[in-house]
Amino acid sequence: MSIVLDVQDIKTYFHTEYGLVKAADGISFQVNQGEIIGIVGESGCGKSVSILSVMQLIQTPGEIVDGKVMFDGQDLLRYTANGAEMRAIRGSKMTMIFQEPMTSLNPVLTICRQVTESLELHLDMDRQAARERSIELLKGVGVPDAERRVDDYPHQFSGGMRQRVMIAMALSCNPRIIFADEPTTAVDVTTQAQLLELMKDLVTRQNTSLVIVTHNLGVVARYAQRIYVMYAGRIIESGLSDDIFNHPRHPYTVGLLNSVPRLGERHGTRKLIPIYGLPPNLINMPPTCAFLARCTEKVEKCSKEPWPALRAVGDQHYISCYVDIKGK
Amino acid sequence: MTAYIIRRVIIGIIVLLLVTMLVFLLVRLLPGDPLMVYMGQFSVGGSGTTRITPEEYQFLYHQYGLDRSLPVQYIDWLGKIFHGDLGKSVTVGQDIGELIAERMPRTAYIGLITFVIGAVGGTFVGIICALRRGSWMDNTLTTLANIGMTIPVFWLGILLMYLLSYKLGWLPTHGWTHPLDNFGKHISQIIMPVLAMAVGSIAGLARLVRSCMLEVMRADYVRTAWAKGLQERVIVVRHQIKNAMIPVVTALGGAIGMILGGSVFIETVFGIPGMGRLMTTAIFDYDYQIVQAGVLLFGAIIIFSNLIVDIAWGWLDPRIRLA
Numbered sequence A: 001m002s003i004v005l006d007v008q009d010i011k012t013y014f015h016t017e018y019g020l021v022k023a024a025d026g027i028s029f030q031v032n033q034g035e036i037i038g039i040v041g042e043s044g045c046g047k048s049v050s051i052l053s054v055m056q057l058i059q060t061p062g063e064i065v066d067g068k069v070m071f072d073g074q075d076l077l078r079y080t081a082n083g084a085e086m087r088a089i090r091g092s093k094m095t096m097i098f099q100e101p102m103t104s105l106n107p108v109l110t111i112c113r114q115v116t117e118s119l120e121l122h123l124d125m126d127r128q129a130a131r132e133r134s135i136e137l138l139k140g141v142g143v144p145d146a147e148r149r150v151d152d153y154p155h156q157f158s159g160g161m162r163q164r165v166m167i168a169m170a171l172s173c174n175p176r177i178i179f180a181d182e183p184t185t186a187v188d189v190t191t192q193a194q195l196l197e198l199m200k201d202l203v204t205r206q207n208t209s210l211v212i213v214t215h216n217l218g219v220v221a222r223y224a225q226r227i228y229v230m231y232a233g234r235i236i237e238s239g240l241s242d243d244i245f246n247h248p249r250h251p252y253t254v255g256l257l258n259s260v261p262r263l264g265e266r267h268g269t270r271k272l273i274p275i276y277g278l279p280p281n282l283i284n285m286p287p288t289c290a291f292l293a294r295c296t297e298k299v300e301k302c303s304k305e306p307w308p309a310l311r312a313v314g315d316q317h318y319i320s321c322y323v324d325i326k327g328k
Numbered sequence B: 001m002t003a004y005i006i007r008r009v010i011i012g013i014i015v016l017l018l019v020t021m022l023v024f025l026l027v028r029l030l031p032g033d034p035l036m037v038y039m040g041q042f043s044v045g046g047s048g049t050t051r052i053t054p055e056e057y058q059f060l061y062h063q064y065g066l067d068r069s070l071p072v073q074y075i076d077w078l079g080k081i082f083h084g085d086l087g088k089s090v091t092v093g094q095d096i097g098e099l100i101a102e103r104m105p106r107t108a109y110i111g112l113i114t115f116v117i118g119a120v121g122g123t124f125v126g127i128i129c130a131l132r133r134g135s136w137m138d139n140t141l142t143t144l145a146n147i148g149m150t151i152p153v154f155w156l157g158i159l160l161m162y163l164l165s166y167k168l169g170w171l172p173t174h175g176w177t178h179p180l181d182n183f184g185k186h187i188s189q190i191i192m193p194v195l196a197m198a199v200g201s202i203a204g205l206a207r208l209v210r211s212c213m214l215e216v217m218r219a220d221y222v223r224t225a226w227a228k229g230l231q232e233r234v235i236v237v238r239h240q241i242k243n244a245m246i247p248v249v250t251a252l253g254g255a256i257g258m259i260l261g262g263s264v265f266i267e268t269v270f271g272i273p274g275m276g277r278l279m280t281t282a283i284f285d286y287d288y289q290i291v292q293a294g295v296l297l298f299g300a301i302i303i304f305s306n307l308i309v310d311i312a313w314g315w316l317d318p319r320i321r322l323a
């Protein structure tokens, strides 16, 4: 299996009036050809910032201060953010599906225009060809009556349908990798499952890689082969989906799993336990492990030593913790 | 879209009718005698500008239909206006319809130039500021716009006149020449009035366009556009401007009202024989019928421009058009 994307030690900081927000503080992850991976973590832990950094879509006051994004043998961070090289990759080889289907489509342009513009730009299609291809794409993602609805405006589509349009747009130029930033948080549970199935189906068929960003570990575990768990701007555990889901080794991952219902689980068979406390303020980060204050497994070493680096605890399984829950 | 336009037109007509009622009542409810509206200043018996006997008064009162009920009088009045009969001015002694036909084109002409300069200038400045936000140019222009918005039109007019005519002697202080008679002179005479009125429009619009553009730049769909790999130019033109224009169009409609209002001052200051000047003179001469006709005309123009704004809204925003 070949590596498509190798993100190395990305640091993205926001210069706010309250101080420096270290939204992504040394994020590394790899994505293999045709693989589905999950990036999981609480709201505000830096998931969106991390993947936006990969595509250099960070706006002021944010700044990517360090790191490498290896893609096709090139470090993308060497390219200027909106230069020709970066633009040629965005939307064609690397695409993104955003969190908010309600606001991520332009309200004053028809669906057709919004799908065709990538096709015209990256595949050099003319208007007519692009239009026909758009209709095919919309059919492919399950938009009923696509010939007619292609001329509709976003407000005439339901949230789920709009997200299907976003998926069609993301797939339109046969990308090597798709980032889906919480693609299903804004839709109901049934639609959520349908959309995830659809995405899985389509990427498998095209042998495209998919990065699903979500705060719901249970959902992503079903679809992803590997999972990265983030906390306060860092990755604190990573490994095969099955290992993370069934044998988590970091106290935060354990807490995360105990706090959300699992897919397919009968209601009430297991008591949900929330993680107490709040994630730390990203401006004044403690020198120690950032999860320390909320951790139920802490030992003396935790409050003396700095935040530990990731270490291998099994085949492809890494945690950044002095305590290994399983090994305890 | 058709259904939407028809709805808007109907609403416009209703508002216009309400305006005619207001204008009619305005004059009827003025202190003094309604006969004054038709006759000008007079007094019964005693001393005054014009003296008439009580018998003559009764006769005229009946002749002008003032002894009939208000609704009947209103319908009668409306019917006349509908046929273009706006009455005859007591002070000028001329048919008011003719008077307006002579004066209004000048006001419309100056107003239109002001409007175009204001709209184009304001939009341009606003977009530049938004694209270069935080730069010294943005800061300077935004500060100037803040000042420009607060300057009263007549004050700016007088200031310009003082500087450019009195101190520097570059431009004539006042007057009006038809463009076909002497184009150079015509231009030199309209520069100051247009400038005085355009400054407020440019400033107000620039501020609005700037803030709308900044808001739109942060919109999720613009981020989507960036993620597609589009160029900044394409993103601004295709994705931002149309969205940012939606609130701006409303302000453009408002600018027409502001320009018409400003013309009342400006035409007086610069001695332009237009509609605004006609109205100021009429007010001082108690020539109510001209005031009535002027208010009605300005009201109709504003209602019409609001209708255009509504239609433009529908054209820009499918959520309104298809609702």
Ligand SMILES: Nc1ncnc2c1ncn2[C@@H]1O[C@H](COP(=O)(O)OP(=O)(O)OP(=O)(O)O)[C@@H](O)[C@H]1O
Binding pocket: A014, A016, A021, A023, A041, A042, A043, A044, A045, A046, A047, A048, A049, A050, A060, A061, A062, A182, A215, A282
């Ligand atoms: N434009 C910005 N200005 C200042 N701080 C920002 C900005 N964008 C993000 N941040 C900071 O970066 C941190 C990470 O944000 P990010 O959007 O990546 O979170 P997330 O993990 O995607 O959360 P969510 O699940 O809510 O989408 C946040 O805590 C936020 O304070």
Ligand SMILES: [Mg+2]
Binding pocket: A047, A048, A049, A099, A181, A182
């Ligand atoms: Mg996010």
